[in-house]
Amino acid sequence: MAEIIRQIPKFLILDDSKSLRQQLLKIEIAGRTSYQSEKGEVTLESATKFAKMLISRGHESVLEHTSISVKFLDNSIGMMRELNRHRIASVTEESTRYVDNSELKFIFPRYKEIEERINLTDGSGEISIEKMVNTMEIYYRSLRKAGWSPEEARSFLPLGLNSEEVFTANWREWRHVFELRTARAAHFEIRSTMVEVLNTFKEIIPGVFDDFERSGVDKNGYPYYEKRIK
Ligand SMILES: Cc1cc2nc3c(=O)[nH]c(=O)nc-3n(C[C@H](O)[C@H](O)[C@H](O)COP(=O)(O)OP(=O)(O)OC[C@H]3O[C@@H](n4cnc5c(N)ncnc54)[C@H](O)[C@@H]3O)c2cc1C
Structure with a gap:
């Protein structure tokens, strides 16, 4: 039986707080090199203030001396496809060529009713969501049983198939991703996940994402x- 998972943001931050703190200090060291304004010890407090100042002046290239990786779990291939358009990031995604998907995990919009029944356009009556998803699984399994490899049978998988990926970017690029993907125009799945990632970043990286x-x-x-207008 195929599994239907209600979409909820699910991700892991792969960098520890010590490394993130160190990177924040690095922003102040780099920025002060530009202004030739080095003075005394760089602290978390001074670096947070400095990063905010850089962002308010639009001097965001200094943020490029950083990186953070997030592992996304239980999101759809449709969402990963949108995320993967961000070219400045590095991406490693679960393979549909090598991984068998005979146990189909289907990511379902969380505001829709799983019990909804859909009228088929060929006039043959109603079908449940469960039956639809199980039918997709049967097609895939049957192809695999007939000797098709995962990379051949994947043509019959839906965009709602569960996928995992690790996405790494510098903090400037993350700001760009948040600007596009937490906005009203963004698709609800990527938006709801990115809103949670953004709020987590606000907690673990002070000063850099506060203007969203x-x-x-x-x-x-x-x-x-x-993004709050400067
Ligand atoms: C609401 C929404 C709807 C969308 N709809 C569609 C759609 O229908 N069809 C579609 O194909 N895509 C669509 N996209 C994807 C969109 O076109 C971008 O590919 C995606 O958002 C990545 O944005 P980006 O290029 O700004 O960012 P990134 O690739 O993350 O790049 C960051 C920034 O680096 C710079 N940059 C990167 N590469 C280059 C380059 N080669 N030359 C010059 N500058 C560069 C740009 O300033 C860019 O903004 C949509 C995106 C959104 C948010």
Whole structure:
């Protein structure tokens, strides 16, 4: 039986707090090199203030001396496909060529009813979501049983198939990803996941993401964010 998972943001931060703190200090050291304003000890407090100042002046290239990796779990291939468009990032995604998907895990929009029944357009009646997903699984399994390899049978997998990936980027690029992917126009799945990642970053990397603020909620209850104008 195929598994239907209600989409919820699920991810792991792969960098520890000590390394993130060190990177924040590095921003102040690099920035002060530019202004030739080195003075005394660089602390978490001074670096946070310095990073905020750089961002308010639009001097964001200094943020490129950093990196943070996030492992995304139980998100759909559709979402990964959007994430993978961000070219400055490095990506390693679960392979549909080598990994067998006979146990189909299907990511389902969380505001939709799993019990909903859908009228088939060929006039043959109604079908449940469960039956639809199980049918997709049967097609894939049958192809595998007939000797098709995962990379051949994958043509029959849905965009809602569960996927995992590790996504690494510098903090400037993460700011860009948040600007596009937490905005109202972003797709609800990537938006709801990125809103959670953003809020986690705000806690673990002080000063660098504070200018992104919640600005509303869409009709399905998913919040969206905007960058505060400087
Ligand atoms: C709401 C929404 C709808 C979308 N709809 C579609 C769609 O229908 N079809 C579609 O194909 N895509 C779509 N996209 C994807 C979009 O076109 C971008 O590919 C994606 O958002 C990555 O953005 P980016 O290129 O700014 O960022 P990144 O690739 O993360 O790059 C970051 C920044 O680096 C710079 N940069 C990177 N590469 C280059 C380069 N080669 N030359 C010059 N500057 C560069 C740019 O300033 C860029 O903004 C959509 C995105 C959003 C947010």
